[in-house]
Amino acid sequence: QKEVEQNSGPLSVPEGAIASLNCTYSDRGSQSFFWYRQYSGKSPELIMSIYSNGDKEDGRFTAQLNKASQYVSLLIRDSQPSDSATYLCAVMSPRMRFGAGTRLTVKP
Amino acid sequence: NAGVMQNPRHLVRRRGQEARLRCSPMKGHSHVYWYRQLPEEGLKFMVYLQKENIIDESGMPKERFSAEFPKEGPSILRIQQVVRGDSAAYFCASSLQGPGLGNEQFFGPGTRLTVL
Numbered sequence: 001q002k003e004v005e006q007n008s009g010p011l012s013v014p015e016g017a018i019a020s021l022n023c024t025y026s027d028r029g030s031q032s033f034f035w036y037r038q039y040s041g042k043s044p045e046l047i048m049s050i051y052s053n054g055d056k057e058d059g060r061f062t063a064q065l066n067k068a069s070q071y072v073s074l075l076i077r078d079s080q081p082s083d084s085a086t087y088l089c090a091v092m093s094p095r096m097r098f099g100a101g102t103r104l105t106v107k108p
Numbered sequence: 109n110a111g112v113m114q115n116p117r118h119l120v121r122r123r124g125q126e127a128r129l130r131c132s133p134m135k136g137h138s139h140v141y142w143y144r145q146l147p148e149e150g151l152k153f154m155v156y157l158q159k160e161n162i163i164d165e166s167g168m169p170k171e172r173f174s175a176e177f178p179k180e181g182p183s184i185l186r187i188q189q190v191v192r193g194d195s196a197a198y199f200c201a202s203s204l205q206g207p208g209l210g211n212e213q214f215f216g217p218g219t220r221l222t223v224l
Contacts, residue, residue: 032209043199043215044151051209088151094207095164096141098151 003027004091006099014107019076021102023089026070032092033065035074037085038101044088048074079106110135112202112216113182120222127187127194129219133202140183141213142168142175145197157183158206190223197221 005024013019021035032051036044050056050063050072062075072091076083086101113132121127133140142154153167157177168175172190177183187194197220201213 032211034212036215043218046212046214049212090151092207092211095153095156095167096143096201096211096213097153098143100150 002099003093003097004089004099006087006089006102008100009103010105011102012105012107013079015079015081017079017106019079019083019104019106021074021076021087021089021104023072023074023091023099024070025072025089025091025093025097027091027093028067028070030067030091030093033063033072034090034092034096035061035063035072036088036090036098037083038088039085076104079104081106081108112137112200112214114200114216114219116219117217118220118222120224121190122224123191124189127190127221129185129187129198129200129221130182131185131200131202131216132182133200134204134214137202137204137214139203139206139211140177141201141203142183142185143199143201145199145218147196151199154185156207163206187221190221192223195221195223 035048038044048063050065056063060077064073088101089099143151155175156164172188197218199218200216203213
């Protein structure tokens with residue numbers, strides 16, 4: 001079992017739709033969770049961090065955490081073509097462990 | 109308000125040569141992390157350093173790889189006698205706090221190493 005698992009995609013959504021990205025992790029003791037966005041050929045960019053169960057909203061992004069289910073998700077509302085990128089889920093366990101990423105394409 | 113800086117951005121080495129990658133953390137950050145990303149693969153943790161100390165090198169290959177973060181100057185990741193399998197993007201990240209809640213890591217632009 002991988003420590004951090006994500007659907008590799010590609011995930012394709014039309015412009016304006018909600019994109020839903022999912023992540024599961026294996027270390028039940030993990031306390032910190034992050035979503036990074038990585039454009040092709042570029043470095044990861046931190047877009048959300050979440051530490052408590054529930055939802056955390058920041059603009060068009062909402063992170064959801066359920067520690068009992070060992071599940072983290074990222075919702076992107078009103079998706080834009082500029083959101084097309086690979087989204088990396090990261091879990092502190094105790095070092096940062098990354099999923100392989102989900103490639104998102106937002107079609108105009 | 110400079111972010112994490114890395115140089116060089118691109119590095120080409122022949123097999124057997126040494127590669128030196130440099131990283132300057134964000135201002136005020138004293139925690140530095142190195143990651144490697146192979147083509148079409150995820151980011152893999154290599155090493156975590158604070159000034160003059162290696163805290164965790166559990167992700168670093170036992171041979172040919174070393175890292176340091178001196179009291180003055182940037183952190184350096186050194187790869188001796190490079191092989192083609194070392195070709196990858198190497199990212200440095202820094203954080204204000206150590207591991208735990210609030211350990212948000214910010215990444216530099218990376219160094220793309222190509223071994224011929």
